[in-house]
Amino acid sequence: MQHLRQLLEIENSELAQLLRFSLYGLEATLNQARIEFPLDPGVEICDQVLQELHSLLQLSPDQPPQPDNGWEDVIILPPKELKLTHLREAFDSDSELSYYLGNSQLQSQTDSDLWNEIQRKLLRVPEDLAASWRQRTLDLAQEVGAIADDSNLYKLPFIRDEIIYPGLSGTVQTQGLRLYQQALSNSQTTQGNVSDLPAAFLFLYMNFIEIDPDLHHALKSVFSFDVISLHSKPEQRHQYIDALSDRFQRTQKAEENADPLLNLRAWIDMDEAIHSLVFVPPAERYSWWGKLQHESRRILKKVTDQANNAGNEVRIRQLSGLYADICALSKDDLQLDCGRIPGEVLTCLRVYARINQEESPGRVIFRSSR
Template identity: 65%
Template sequence: MQNLHKLLTIENSELAKILRFNLYGLAATLTKANQEYPFDTGCQVCEELLQELHQLLEPSFSDPRLLEEVGDLKGDLKQLELTNELKLLQLKEIFNNNSELNSYLGNCHIQGQTDAEIWNEIHRKLLRVPEDVAISWRHKALELAQEAGAVVDNINLDELPFVRDEIIYPGLSGTVQAKGLCLSQTALINSEISQTHLADNLYLIAGFLLLYIKFIEIDPDLHHALKSVFSFDVVSLSAKLEQRHQYIDALSDRLHRIQKINENIDTVLNLCAWIDMDEAIHSLVFIPPSERYSWWGKLQKESRHLLKKAADKAVKAGNEVRIKQLSGLYADVCEFSKDDLQLDYGGNPGEVLTCLRVYAKINQQQYPGRVIFRTLR
């Protein structure tokens, strides 16, 4: 180390600059390797070597020119490491600068600082855009990842509990290590929810409950607009933890209410409970709300199918039932809704962005719906 120290301390030496730059690179590489292989037999010796390198690289005198030079080298090294490590940097930039995606996502740029974060964040956002747009971008993302040496991995997946198995998007292996995401019936079976104690419809709703809880944990973009929890605005669940807990509690309470009422022969009471449950499910939203024909839109539509079954059951029992999902121009449906929320971006001006609660008329009783709509501005 003596000659290394001598060369490093020579002023105005290009060789000293090159040596210092490479030693910083060696230190960064060894630090990362030590983190990835914490049980390696050489781990302890590597730690001692890193200490020696750090001591060697610390300026032994306070020459301001040397200190400035060291700062420049560290900055250059950091930028070089970022460029070398991020295989998906180009994908991130293309995604962020696409005007079509911005129109659906509201200028919601990718924030990820690692390849795994970029891969997951992009694919989670694609769940909110129309299916044809999402398919095109998945192909583009995969092509760019493969050009960087990555390989599709359908095994390296995080599992979300639900009533069926489905790969939401794949993971990557090779030069890029990133987990994908999937729905897992096994994960639901292994949860505290037991299908043996629930009817098929209730098992699906229980699946929604656990799926939502897990998704809220992994996606910071999720909001809620459930009136019984907070009626004045759409609330971020990552920024307001108390609201997150209250929303999940409300979702759980409505499931238990349906389970209890389901044993009752009063079909009207049962239908009202399903309307409340459907509202809670559709009140988990993004800003702007997901497109109707996106993955999220299709998932939430499964709740509306269950609501229709409850309505059909009430009709067969002799009741007059009208259920209306509010969509299209807000001016055409506002008479059927109450306490609506408005946004000044997303979708088209003057249109309903999402129907949080359906309008219902049961016998002579009317139950207003609720929507999020785009202002005319």
């Protein structure tokens, strides 16, 4: 690693430039392979390799070489002048966005990272606000010579094809993001026969967690006392993915048994795991992210109808509105001091259920009333 760093830091070196291009190609290849083979036994080491490559590719050729002292290098580069500075300033100062996203400022230090950070945050606000802001980002990018590019997209496995947001080419070059059905098919090939939607969420979440450092989890069976960052707590990330995978397996077994109540209980647990992947504050219900997760609730409604048609008495309820109005139906709820309206439910992690006179409390995240 030391000699790679030294070569990359040499100014006006054709060899350094060749090495940089080669490392970019290796990074792109490993990222694509990581998507297509998410359960490969080499995934964890591959992630570490990608982190090392990312660190190398951030090196500036005018930075003096750092001595190799046996410890992991911490490289602090002077911030470069961003071409998208006006976009950052406009985004950070928008009060309507702050209402949904909280008051945290954008953290990216490169134009490429800034573009992706902004676009991912827009997935958490109402779709009309996101649409107007997405057009604004394209207009501001075009002012500095960058244009939308739908050909260079990071592919996330799911049950359908969808461009989530474009990349950029020109003066700023970066990948966009898309859902890609073929990537899910490739993943399924390595795992055997799986049901579409729970498998889709499993593989989508495994990949989304890798690219979005803002993601948290609130899954009670993993950690019941707080909303936990998956970026700063890697052990929680592994435990959450393991729990999601376990619940996915249980939905498969329940479907095979053809027992409507067993299937219903398994789906309630799976739906809880899906909705427990959250942001702080949680995404707005009618955002892209909110609608994505609601696909699980639609399946849960169908499974409930099947149980009722089989002669059972089942009622499920997604908890929303003022927390004071629904707290009797929930248990072990989590409280945040950010989000939308004080005293309001921010997201329903687990639905309330009544199955043949047996009640199962729901679970929510709510905004403190202070």
